Amino acid sequence: MRLTVLGGCGAWPEAGQACSGYLVEHDGFTLLVDVGYATVPRLLERVSQDQVDAVFVSHGHPDHCADLNPLLRSRALRDDPPKPLPVYALPGALDAVLALDRPGMLDATYVLHEFTAGSRLDIGPFRAETRLLPHWVPNAGVRLTVDGRVLAYTGDSGPSPEVVALARDADLLLAEATFVDEVPEDSRRDLSSARQVGRQAEDAGVGQLLLTHLQPGTDPATARAAASDGYQGKVGVAISGMVIDLS
Numbered sequence: 574m575r576l577t578v579l580g581g582c583g584a585w586p587e588a589g590q591a592c593s594g595y596l597v598e599h600d601g602f603t604l605l606v607d608v609g610y611a612t613v614p615r616l617l618e619r620v621s622q623d624q625v626d627a628v629f630v631s632h633g634h635p636d637h638c639a640d641l642n643p644l645l646r647s648r649a650l651r652d653d654p655p656k657p658l659p660v661y662a663l664p665g666a667l668d669a670v671l672a673l674d675r676p677g678m679l680d681a682t683y684v685l686h687e688f689t690a691g692s693r694l695d696i697g698p699f700r701a702e703t704r705l706l707p708h709w710v711p712n713a714g715v716r717l718t719v720d721g722r723v724l725a726y727t728g729d730s731g732p733s734p735e736v737v738a739l740a741r742d743a744d745l746l747l748a749e750a751t752f753v754d755e756v757p758e759d760s761r762r763d764l765s766s767a768r769q770v771g772r773q774a775e776d777a778g779v780g781q782l783l784l785t786h787l788q789p790g791t792d793p794a795t796a797r798a799a800a801s802d803g804y805q806g807k808v809g810v811a812i813s814g815m816v817i818d819l820s
């Protein structure tokens with residue numbers, strides 16, 4: 574299983590970067606996990622739009638799904654449109670982004686598979702186990718398994734035993750860490766710090782931790798250090814172009 578980070582900015586894309594978007598590839602199958610702002614130009618540097626085999630979206634905030642619109646446009650406005658793209662999301666999560674264009678324009682470009690958080694999906698070669706994690710809107714963390722390798726991704730989530738359960742013994746935990754140490758009072762249920770995520774990675778016994786969704790302007794080294802206070806393993810920070818092979 575290969576993870577390629579298209580973007581890891583929280584909230585909005587910094588210069589030259591993108592928001593949440595991750596290519597997860599195995600055996601010729603390409604799954605795009607989240608499609609936040611500015612991920613499509615990063616995607617198209619690596620694969621063509623018709624090489625994406627499926628899309629999984631954690632939740633309906635635009636920094637996780639806004640670029641579904643240009644991805645579908647790039648497939649629709651071709652002389653030979655590829656077959657409809659399977660898109661997995663929680664009920665209603667994509668209603669807004671799918672309504673951006675004139676009615677019907679993108680209908681033939683995708684097949685929407687709305688799932689209930691907690692359900693298990695088969696997406697190409699991947700087994701995808703989902704969990705509802707605490708956020709302002711329903712957010713599905715996902716645990717992707719293929720060939721005995723496990724990648725767990727939180728989407729956006731406050732600290733929760735459900736995060737630890739999602740990530741239990743995973744080879745890699747890709748975790749939202751918007752803040753370094755303290756999460757502001759009004760966000761404590763819904764977002765995490767690098768320090769909290771480090772502790773949760775330790776509790777889950779994961780092989781390595783990749784922090785993502787850092788608030789723009791955050792010093793990556795400071796975030797890594799905060800996570801490493803509670804976690805003994807390797808800690809990285811997601812940035813456009815990073816590739817991690819889990820094998």
Ligand SMILES: [Zn+2]
Nearest residue numbers: 632634708729
């Ligand atoms: Zn969010």
